[in-house]
Amino acid sequence: MGSFFVILIHMYDIITIGTATRDVFIKSPLFTNVHDPKHLKKLGFLDGDATCFMPGAKVEIAAPIFATGGGATNTATTFARMGLKSAIIGKIGADDGGERVLAECKAEGIASRIITDKKLSTAYSVILVPLAGERTILTHRGASDKLKPADISRASAKTRWIYIVPGNIPYPTIMHAVNVFSKQGSMIALNPSKHVVEKGLRALKPLLVKIDVLIMNREEAATMTGIAYDRIDAILAAITSAFGGIVAVTDGAHGAFIMDRERRYDCGVFPKKALSDATGAGDAYGSGFVSSLIHTQKTKKGAFPEDAIREAIRVAAANSASVVEHVGAKHGILTREAVLRNPRWKKLPIKVSPLK
Numbered sequence: 207m208g209s210f211f212v213i214l215i216h217m218y219d220i221i222t223i224g225t226a227t228r229d230v231f232i233k234s235p236l237f238t239n240v241h242d243p244k245h246l247k248k249l250g251f252l253d254g255d256a257t258c259f260m261p262g263a264k265v266e267i268a269a270p271i272f273a274t275g276g277g278a279t280n281t282a283t284t285f286a287r288m289g290l291k292s293a294i295i296g297k298i299g300a301d302d303g304g305e306r307v308l309a310e311c312k313a314e315g316i317a318s319r320i321i322t323d324k325k326l327s328t329a330y331s332v333i334l335v336p337l338a339g340e341r342t343i344l345t346h347r348g349a350s351d352k353l354k355p356a357d358i359s360r361a362s363a364k365t366r367w368i369y370i371v372p373g374n375i376p377y378p379t380i381m382h383a384v385n386v387f388s389k390q391g392s393m394i395a396l397n398p399s400k401h402v403v404e405k406g407l408r409a410l411k412p413l414l415v416k417i418d419v420l421i422m423n424r425e426e427a428a429t430m431t432g433i434a435y436d437r438i439d440a441i442l443a444a445i446t447s448a449f450g451g452i453v454a455v456t457d458g459a460h461g462a463f464i465m466d467r468e469r470r471y472d473c474g475v476f477p478k479k480a481l482s483d484a485t486g487a488g489d490a491y492g493s494g495f496v497s498s499l500i501h502t503q504k505t506k507k508g509a510f511p512e513d514a515i516r517e518a519i520r521v522a523a524a525n526s527a528s529v530v531e532h533v534g535a536k537h538g539i540l541t542r543e544a545v546l547r548n549p550r551w552k553k554l555p556i557k558v559s560p561l562k
Contacts, residue, residue, distance in 0.1 A: 217364045218317070219290035219500055222493075223383050224278035224371035225350035226296040226320060227329040228303030231271040231485070231533050236260070237336035252425050252435050257334060257342040273534040274303075274310045276329060276350060277371025277397065280486050280535045282316045284493035284525060285369075288542045290500060293317035295361045295383075297349040303328030304349075310536075319361040323349050333485050335533065340458075340484050347374050355382035362386050369395045369496055371489065372402060381413060388416045395419040395496045397488070403430035407448045414449050419499070421454045421492040438463070442470070446561065452499075452510070454522075456491050458484075462523070465561065466515055473519050474555035476527040486535025487526045494518075494525030494540075501542070516556060524551035 236259050240246070243254025259265055278296045285292040294311060298304035300322050307328065311318045329350035334342040351374035358379060368387045372380050380402065384394060396417045402410070403426045410430070414420065428435040431444040438457075445453050446465050456462045464471040498518035499510060510518075525540050532538035545551055 217291075217366070218293045219365070220285050220367040220369055220496070221293045221295060221319070221363065221365045221387075222278040222282040222285070222369045222371065223295045223353075223358070224281075224375065225276035225329055225347075225373035226279045226294070226298055226304075226307045227274065227276035227331050227345070227348075227350060228306055229273045229275040229331045229333060229485075229534070231273065231333045231335055233268040233271075233335040233337075233533070234259070234265055235337050236263075236265045237334050237342075239336050239340060252428065255340065257336060257340070271533050273536065274307050275331060275486065275535045276307075277373060277489050279307060279311065279316075280489035280539075281369050281371055281397075281493035282311070283314050283536050284490060284539050285497055286314045286316050287539055288494075288497040288501070288521075288545075290497060291317075293319050293363065293365070295319045295321075295353075295358065297321045297323055297326070297353045297357065298329075299327040299349045300324040301328055303330060319363065321353075321357050321361060323352065326352060335485075343485070351375050353379050355379050358383045358386055364390065365392050367393045367395065367496065367500060369397070369493065371397045371492075372399050374399065374401055377402065377405070384413060384416050393418045395421065395492070397421045397492050398426065398430070400426065400429070403427075407431055407444065411448070414451075417449070417451055419452045419454070419496060420445075420449055421488075421495065422456070423488055424455055424457045427455045452515070454492065454495055456488055456526075458487075462491065462519070464515060464519055467509060468561060469512060469515070470559050470561055471515060471519060472557040472559075473523065476523055476551065476554060478527055479531055481530055484530050485533075487530050489535060490529040490539060491522045491526040494545075495522035497521065497542075512558065516558075519556060520551065520554050521545050523554050 326349035329348035332344040498521040502514040529538040
């Protein structure tokens with residue numbers, strides 16, 4: 207009697223690549239956000255804001271809240287809750303923080319392709335949360351920024367998309383990941399961090415030509431282009447002239463700017479019930495946006511029509527608004543059912559104009 211073998215190709219919808227951290231959130235009424243563009247911009251605060259508390263004092267805090275975070279785990283959680291088969295590539299230490307990261311991935315249904323390094327500690331962040339305004343993150347990078355090209359090759363798998371949230375992962379590792387997955391035909395979304403955007407548009411060209419969706423905040427966009435933060439139209443024009451994919455530039459409470467090959471979308475925000483903590487808002491927006499593109503994608507490497515972009519913006523804005531109403535980067539992440547059925551997320555102001 208004959209025999210045969212069936213070969214199964216392990217295919218994910220999306221793999222996230224980036225950081226995984228253990229987080230503690232510290233909230234206090236004694237953390238004060240100061241807006242003073244005249245003086246703070248001279249000190250390197252691009253938007254003129256800073257978080258302050260009294261030096262030399264014992265500062266009273268609320269009960270600390272422990273969680274896991276990092277761009278790769280935050281975004282993978284969105285993708286999993288949106289019904290996508292998701293995996294994560296990152297690096298952790300052999301410690302309690304690493305165990306917490308792995309346990310949370312398992313609980314969310316995220317496949318772990320995370321590498322454990324016994325010589326390193328898991329990344330750790332302390333997030334200072336004022337009663338109002340933006341939070342400040344104190345971070346120990348630990349194992350998270352020690353991901354190497356060989357680690358990517360070892361952990362890679364077949365996937366329709368990848369989403370890179372690099373933190374301080376070395377640029378050669380980022381470039382290697384893009385090369386590995388672009389060769390297998392995966393679509394690539396990149397949310398570049400500070401050390402990446404500081405290279406500038408010209409230096410990043412070999413990377414950007416292989417990216418399908420580029421997501422960053424307004425400050426990162428200003429840094430990448432070398433154009434002043436308040437010149438948003440010039441920033442957007444510079445990016446679109448150098449990059450042919452979809453661009454999303456988030457602008458905090460003011461919304462976001464999205465550009466495809468044909469149109470610019472000036473996007474509003476959903477009203478928030480309360481602003482508890484902005485940690486993970488950018489991750490929630492970017493992953494919400496890409497999750498919707500995956501669900502509406504009709505061709506392997508095709509352009510997305512206007513209605514698909516509009517729907518992606520709506521999902522992104524809803525996910526981000528929900529996240530900032532909770533302490534921690536994951537508690538408010540929405541499921542696909544919640545986005546589709548909750549009337550709160552139905553209408554979002556979006557102004558569409560043709561690109562010149």
